[in-house]
Amino acid sequence: MPGSNFVDYVKICCRSGHGGAGSAHLHRDKFTATGGPDGGDGGRGGHIILKGTTQIWTLLHLKYRKHVIAEDGLPGGSSLRTGKTGKDEILEVPLGTIAKDAETGEVLFEITKDGEEKVLTPGGRGGQGNWHFKSPTVQTPRFAQSGEPGREEWIVLELKVLADVGLVGFPNAGKSTLLSVVSAAKPEIADYPFTTIVPNLGIVAYRGARSFVMADIPGIIEGASGGKGLGLRFLRHIERNAVLLFMVPADTSRTIREEYAILLNELEIHNPGLKYKPRLLAVTKSDMLDDELTQEMRAHLPEGIPCIFISSVAQKGIQELKDKLWELIYQVSD
Template sequence: MTEGNFVDYIKIHTQSGKGGKGSSHLRREKYIPKGGPDGGDGGRGGHVIVKGNKEMWTLFHLKFKRHLRATHGGDGGKQESTGADGQDVYVEVPLGTVIRDTNTNKIIKEITEDKEEFIVARGGKGGRGNVHFKTSTNQTPRYAQPGIEGEENDITLELKILADVGLVGFPNAGKSTLLSVITAAKPKIADYEFTTLKPNLGIVKYRDFKSFVVADIPGIIEGAAEGRGLGHRFLRHIERNSTLLFLIPADADDIVKEYQILEDELRRYNPELLDKDRIIAISKSDMLDAELKEEINNSIKGDFQGMKYIFISSVAQTGLQQLKDILWENLNKQV
């Protein structure tokens, strides 16, 4: 999938079908001149339904669909025949899609399971035919119910990536390079900030044919929690990752301070993100000799007390197997 095909935010106007009207038909057959009412009910209007699809990774297929309309229910007929139901409209979305009311920004539903369905616009009920209104004092009612109008809703679909591990770091920290080395993913890589503008997913192959999913997400900048830079569009993608891998380059001016800034951005956006397991990888460590690495190790040991951290180099491919071991152990420690 190319970067331009990744769409994670869509606004759609949905309109369900109107219910069909009931029939006020009176039975008229040879030798039965006064057969009484036999009008059938109207059919239900079509629903607009959002459905989860585990094979999908993007909302790109909805990029040019701004309006979704279901068909109306058919009218009732004679001999108590019920009108046909309107045709439902299905909107397939990737797992991890959040449905919001566009006007209130309230979350309506989160789709997290394959083939899970949720009706976002319910079709109107069909009207009842005159056969339902026959009484002892009114043997030939000549009226029936009209169908109920359908619903119109404005919804927003937001995709939150479902991955086991989310890469967190400043722009140009080496996240895309790491993903390209430990997975088969081929993200765009260049030596400037914000190379990654869309999230990338990669499957890490582990021992004994096991695997887990890593998401390389656009880098954080200070103020991301307030929406600066890529802001909330980035931060919502790490809400579903069970483990956060903080990537800090070895040539950073202050490794501990850089981590604290990243941590603070997550706290301000959603404090619950800090309840997730966190692992720190100091990237680009091929730039360090043994003496400098030991010096950095001694300086950060107290600040990262209790947290797992590891020196890695994606270019020299050092520390990567140990990193995989740490991630796998962390993801499966409660299994």
């Protein structure tokens, strides 16, 4: 999918349907001239509903749909007939979509399962017909309830990519190359920064019929948590990954320990909870290292994180990497 087609933020105006009015009808037929109340209830106004689906992974289809309007409920009728319920508006969204109140920023809910439905903007309730109000003292009420008005509100839908493994690293760390090697994904690859400007997802085949989802997140730079580079726009995608794979190239101008510390610091500033996620460090482009240089670099690796030397081009350490990632994913699922 072209990068321009990836949309992870939309703001829409939602207007649910008004409830139908209750009926104040009094029963009449050729045998009854002064019958009692038989007015039916009004129909409920249509809801606006979000429904999760695995068939889409972007909010592109909602980008230009600024107003979503549900049908009004119809009024009640005679003979206790309830008015028709207004048609609901169902918006399909990718898994990982969060709904927020646009004015307050309050998170309303999130969609994480295929087929999951949640009411975003409820429709107004239908008014009660006059038969609800009959009593020994008021036997023929000539009034009924009006329908409840629908709601109109601005809603923000924000997508956070769901994946088992999220790739974290500076631009040109080899994230896209790894994803293209271990999956069928075809991200853009080049030798200039910010080749990846949208998250790319790939399904990684593992031993037997098993598999897991890997997400290539656009590269982080120092100061990303403060909005530099692609900044906060894509840091949020890292929050939804079960395991974080930090990637540092062997030819980095800094030490591997320094580069890893900067990456980890940017994540913790953005969301302190990220430091508790399982993580693994991969030193990429290691095909340019001989055994002596590899051993020397191992002595200066960051503490508290397992490390694997890999080369996507030379297929070095790839199976070991997948084994370790599967182990970490399995620990999270337990």
